Amino acid sequence: DLFPTQTAVFGALMSSLGYDPSDISADTSSPSGIGNICAQALLNYRHTDGSNQLGDLHPGAYSDYTGYVPVNTADTLNDPNKWQPLLVNGVPQTWLLPQWGLVKPFALTSGSQFRDFILAYGPAQYPHGSYRKQAIEVLHLSARLNDTAKVIAEYWADGLGSGTPPGHWNIFAQEISRRDGHTIDDDVKMFFILGNALMDASIAVWDCKRAADSIRPVSAIRFLFGSKPIRAWAGPGMGTKLIDGEEFKSYIATPPFASYISGHSTFSASAAEVLQRFTGSDNLGTSFTALPGSSTVEPGVTPAQFVTLSWATFTEAADQAGISRRYGGIHFKADDLVGRQTGRLVADVVWTKAMSYINGTSQQK
Known part of the structure; x- marks a missing residue:
């Protein structure tokens, strides 16, 4: 139903586990x-x-059934505070799922439940000084990209063909299940809470992205600096150089939707909070090692040596997922930090409702 093109894959998996995929x-x-x-x-x-x-x-x-049309075009920035579609292989970006903030959540009253809280902290508006400040912060990170920062940006990117950003935390949860010797009852409860927290986080994020409709760093930096020289990552294999502001590019691909707030930050903080509560500890204890030259952005070049990312705690992993988007040049600091706060708020609401079902105290029919 959800993945009709993958029917054969699921059928083969069911058969390998001893189940009949045709059993209806x-x-x-x-x-x-x-x-x-x-x-x-x-x-x-x-x-x-x-x-x-x-x-x-x-x-x-x-x-999309909401009729969303961007204020800016790929060629013209009419409003420096609003999202601008980028040209990708000569084709303007189209906002991905602009209606997602209207999806019915599991536990939130609506996607807009935390909108007032989120919008109280951002996004920065031109011509206020905070607008330029946040752009300069992105440039500082871009100019100082080292192999570790690049590996972090790519590891957490979770693009097409991966487990996706929220799915990344399901992979961590699988590791926790094996580590802690879960029963099937344990896993049913853990993945029930985790999945709903990630879903509600996505709805809250998309509601705010639509409400703010905010510009991405690449567009803001090109607008602010134009033909003026900036020091930044100059492109694959080129390192840090002085380039014109209008030539700025993000280290990882800029996604086709608004900047504020960060989905990665919100998903990850929400998932980390759920897993902390479920396991009774912040202990994660896992790692990832990038092989030399394994970068998809700078293949054969980055990293120059083995780079190992390790996370002692869920919190540490979630925080790194958030900052990875700033290393990648696709989010401002506020996108990340407010996203983390929002994720924890969502997790609390989801946890309370999910546990009422698990404990048999829910009043909902």
Whole structure:
């Protein structure tokens, strides 16, 4: 239903585990029947959750039904405070899922529940001095990129073909399950809470991104500095150089939606909070080692030597995920820090509701 092109993959996995992928039994006296009924009930519910999965709100699965049109074009910056689509291979970006803030959350009252809190801290507005200050902070990080910062930016990017930014935390959770010897009951509860926290975080983030519709660093820096010289990363394999402001580029690809707040920061802080509460500890204890030359941005060049990223705690990993977007040149400091705060707020609401189901104290029918 969610991934129709992957039916064969899921079928093969089910068969390898000893299950019949063609079993569509609705017999509530059997485990498979209960599973099928529960899955179908959830799918039916989510078909009308505002995501437009079926294309019934606007033609095309998950297509925008809100009528979003950017204030700026790829060629013209009409408002330096608003998001500007970039040209990618000669084609202007299209905002990804502009309707996502309207999706029905699991625990939040709506995607806008924390909007007032978030917008109280940003985004910085031109011509206020904070607008220029945040751009200079991005330039300072760009000019000082070393192999470790580049590995951090790429490791957490989680682009196409990966587990995705929120899915990254499901991978960590799998490690925790193995580490702590979880039973299936433990995993059902942990992934139930974690998955809903990540979903509600995504809805809160997209609501704010649409409300703020804020400019990305690459557009702001090009606007502010134009033909003036800046010191920044000059491109793959070129290191740090003096370049014209209008030539600034982010180390990792700038995504097709507004900057404020950071999804990575919000997802990661929310997930870290859930996993801390579930395990009763902030201990994570895992690592990743990048091989020399394994960069996809600077292949064969970066890193020059082995670089190991290690995280003793969930908090440390979440904070690094947040700052990775600043190393990548695609987020301002406020995007990251307010995103982290928002993620923890979302996690608290989700945890409370999820535990009411688990403990049998929920009053919801």
